[in-house]
Amino acid sequence: MVADDAEEAQRRELHQYLKGRYLFQKQCAICHGTAGRGDGPWAAELSDKPRNFRTGAFKFRSTAFGTLPTEDDVRRTIRSGISGTAMPFFKDLSEDDVDALIVFIKSMSRNWEKEELQGKPVDLPEVPSWFHDPAGTTAHQKKGAETFATHCAVCHGAEGNGDGPGASGLVDVWEEVSKPAMLSAPHHKSGDKPTDLYPYYRDGDERNSHDRLR
Ligand code: HEC
Numbered sequence: 001m002v003a004d005d006a007e008e009a010q011r012r013e014l015h016q017y018l019k020g021r022y023l024f025q026k027q028c029a030i031c032h033g034t035a036g037r038g039d040g041p042w043a044a045e046l047s048d049k050p051r052n053f054r055t056g057a058f059k060f061r062s063t064a065f066g067t068l069p070t071e072d073d074v075r076r077t078i079r080s081g082i083s084g085t086a087m088p089f090f091k092d093l094s095e096d097d098v099d100a101l102i103v104f105i106k107s108m109s110r111n112w113e114k115e116e117l118q119g120k121p122v123d124l125p126e127v128p129s130w131f132h133d134p135a136g137t138t139a140h141q142k143k144g145a146e147t148f149a150t151h152c153a154v155c156h157g158a159e160g161n162g163d164g165p166g167a168s169g170l171v172d173v174w175e176e177v178s179k180p181a182m183l184s185a186p187h188h189k190s191g192d193k194p195t196d197l198y199p200y201y202r203d204g205d206e207r208n209s210h211d212r213l214r
């Protein structure tokens with residue numbers, strides 16, 4: 001019985017891998033490349049480069065800097081896309097399709113087998129009591145504006161338009177050009193909730209330079 005179960009699990013895994021590989025070639029390779037190296041035929045034209053999955057490093061995580069995203073993080077990226085980039089959202093894929101794509105993505109880097117790189121969502125702080133109180137938010141906005149001017153405007157620009165004096169010449173961990181986010185835009189790559197952005201403030205990230213802010 002046990003052997004049968006193991007065999008069944010293996011068969012299922014292989015089935016998902018093959019399905020994921022097929023879907024990846026059909027829907028993703030044009031940007032991410034047939035072998036997932038981020039070098040598909042469309043990549044050259046894109047200013048934000050498609051991820052190279054062979055590096056085993058990921059930007060969009062609820063987990064700590066330097067660890068892998070959770071499967072839910074990857075699922076969310078596939079389902080929601082990445083605002084302001086070529087990465088589309090895939091609403092028409094079934095849950096099983098997305099699971100299969102995740103199996104295939106995980107097959108592209110050995111990092112996924114390393115115990116020490118497995119990530120878990122970072123602890124989020126309690127929402128502070130002043131957060132929903134207009135007087136409290138005004139006071140904190142003021143403080144936030146000062147912190148922003150001191151630490152962030154150099155890259156993100158005084159108005160958050162991504163055009164500060166230090167904005168050019170930055171590269172990310174994939175050695176690709178990394179432009180500071182336009183924080184004034186209505187949507188953010190990481191998501192629109194404060195909790196979507198929190199892991200980056202806390203830990204820094206792969207996008208360059210945020211690790212210097214701790
Ligand atoms: C038209 C181009 C395009 C297509 C098609 C595309 N992607 Fe992407 N993808 C991108 C770009 C560009 C990024 C990087 C955006 C960034 O780093 O800001 C990206 C990023 C990602 C990420 C985030 C990796 C990280 O660092 O967290 C995942 C996961 C992903 N793509 C999966 C897929 C899958 C799965 C498919 C197919 C179902 C797909 N993509 C199809 C362009 C594309």
Ligand code: HEC
Nearest residue numbers: 151152155170178179180181188189190191197207208209
């Ligand atoms: C040295 C330059 C630099 C400094 C200083 C800097 N950033 Fe960034 N920031 C970047 C870059 C580059 C990105 C990456 C954008 C991307 O992935 O496309 C980014 C992205 C972000 C994002 C993610 C936005 C999204 O769309 O998901 C947030 C939030 C952010 N920065 C906030 C801050 C805050 C707050 C500070 C100050 C405490 C700060 N940054 C300081 C360069 C910088």
